[in-house]
Amino acid sequence: MIDTVPADQLIIALPSRGRLAEATDNLFANAGLRIYKPNQRQYTATIPSLPGSQVVYQRPRDILNQVGEGQADIGVTGLDIVAEHSEDSADVMVIDRLGFGRCQLLLAVPDSWIDVTSIADLADLSLRQHARGAQLRIATKYNNLTKSFLYRQSISRFLIVHAEGAMEAAPRMAYADMIADLSETGTTLRENQLRPLDGGVIFASEAVMIGNRRRLREAPNKLETLRELIELIEAHRRARQFVSLRANIAGQSVADVQDRILADPTLAGAKGPGVVAVASPPGAKKHWFETNLLVRTDLIHKTMQRLRALGGADIIVTRPDYVFGEASATYNRFEQLLNKYERTSWEA
């Protein structure tokens, strides 16, 4: 399937199901990269507005493997999966955090353990259990993250019970004493009579874009396609934080209106506003000037009031699709990371 893709196409692995799937498709669509699936059952798709690319759908866990082994160039998966399975890979790199699919990997104990509320309690309990010849058993599918977290907390007496799925039931079914699992809201934990431990957040996860460093380094064509993808997503995500605010302001002259705007620090901005004269009908009493501002979403109302105070009217707020900066910070960071892990750099 993948073998038929032209060699310089950027192969993008996206989640086929699970909590990240729909959000990923939406992110691409909103960034102007609508994904075209010729057939709902097929696992390949295209992005018509990004011709140098090819989409393959995979499970998030498999996406890490596909990217790690170079069958896909980039992919979208959970940071939890990357951290758990790929700590030591020289090839897998995190290109960008995508800001959705947030959840926490956390330690939870049975409600009945009224004596255990904190990590210090857990450390104490694990030693007491061990002294009695019992092991503190923790069910999780995140063996590595859980282990290294507990070691960092000075807890070394425990047994990881590897479980895939439905581990909330483990304490009740008595194959583990407690669990370490992903939670978005804590509802599932509560329903299963489990309670998160204070200070027991092992890992904060979200969706990330990952890439295969080796494959990308070798392919300048793919890098061009990837740059377009990264910049569109970045500019789209930045656009969501801003609105474009347009107003007519009454005044004497362009200079007069400019001065009044510049005198107000909330309106002046870093680069100052553009002001243009509006053509007034002959004999009009007031002269109008138009200005355009890019404003953080949470400041819409405040800014609007300031403009009114300056004699503003016809204040129109629109949402931009993209906000591009002078350079793409994400792409620049990616380029630096791309060449960072030279195996030989630390070796004699």
Place this chain on the structure above:
Amino acid sequence: MPSADKISALRGMRDLLSADCARQHAIQQGLEGHFRLHGYASIDLPILENTELYLRKSGEDIAARLYEFDFKSRRVALRPEITASVMRAYVERLQDEPLPMRLQYNGPVFRYEKPQQHRYRQFNLTGVELIGAGGPRADAELLHLASSSLERLGIQRYAITIGHTALLDRFLNRLGLRKQLVSFLLRNMENLRKRGVGAVLESLIQIYPEYDGAAAPHGESGADDNSQRLINVLREMSDSEAHQAVSDFLHSLNIRIATDRGQGEVIARLLRKIREDQQAPKVQLALEFMERLGELNGAPADVLPVAFALADEYDLDRTVLTALEQTLACLDDCGERHGKLRLDFGLNRGLHYYTGFIFELHAAAPNDEPLQLCGGGRYDNLIGIFGGAEPTEAAGFAFGIERLASLLAAGQSDADNRPDVLVIPLAAADFSTGFAVADELRAHEIAVEVNIDARSLRRSLRRADRLGIALVIIIGEDERRVKAARLRDMRRGAETQTPLADLAKSVVERLSAYD
């Protein structure tokens, strides 16, 4: 996909190629010989051990860096250090032997850590264990042996740092701190000195927020006044009264404690927790003491009097310091090392099993961070912890071979690794003569390679030239008939026919003329 991707070495693992390999072997052998001259017998122990061996006392720092895995339902680990294995072997097999026992070991260890310069995930330790001997004389023997080893290797510029774990141990024990807090504080001694009490407290609170004395003035649970009154009532009750009261209380609220651990145990631990002394003020005291200890750092004559004063101030047993003073006195007579000694009560070796003096040797590098070459100390409890029949004292140290090699790398060529002589039998019929000649030379400790390239003499001579081989011995049909060989001096290009009977003598003479 290309069908045969090349396979790379694992990250942090190193291929030791010929010149480096020869250098490391030479260092290992040098140390081994030196230890043998001091009565230390070699042992060789498994690289793979039960994980439990490292969980019991090494501390979480080591546990977190273990190469540990389940194999056929058994938890096994690649050894991260060798002392634990030696003590295990002692308990298993050597307890009936006479003491004191002097043992030495040599081999690779594995630690999963961030690879950086002079730090690999597999590296080699060469060290000694002195079992069944304690006190200043034993400690002095180890310090003397470690420092004389460096001098034997030709390293003159180094510093000896000596510390002691007992002062801090005793202070923390007397405070009655929880075990995980003691463990945390010990791990952070170095951190405390570098970044101060505030920084250590901050990272403590990050892990254990309830020990934040400032945030919860009513107690570690952050209880309000009413809860505090309840806690006070429970504190005043007897164990069984308190247990009954909590049990009744839960029953009246219709709260059922359904867990494998059992209601009795949960309530008992809850009560213990409620009635336990507050830890936060003790942490504060511990940090203050550690800060004072960390300042005790300098020449022994300056530091010891201050240390005695500190012990008196905190009412700690002076004998620890007296013993240390005696150890240093034993070394005084080895005059030349005196100026290299420094006492540092803030020294922490990162392993939890030390019970007495600890020390490190660092190379004095003028521009760089000092490079740690050796570390060791006393661990009198370890044999007991591993199930020894009776308490037995033990102490030892180990050298990091890669560190030594990096220090000795300059000014060495890979000449040691090359053969001195290449024997070239021209025809198949000449091979048995070739082998015989080579064996005879090897009996004189001369390194000989027998040429196995059948293609051409010129090609073989070019190889000898590239390898920098001094002498070539050519055996062909003409030579076979007269029982002789052609001896070719590669540097001068001159050839002489030499009877086989005189060959060895002639080669030895020419080679010694080269040196």
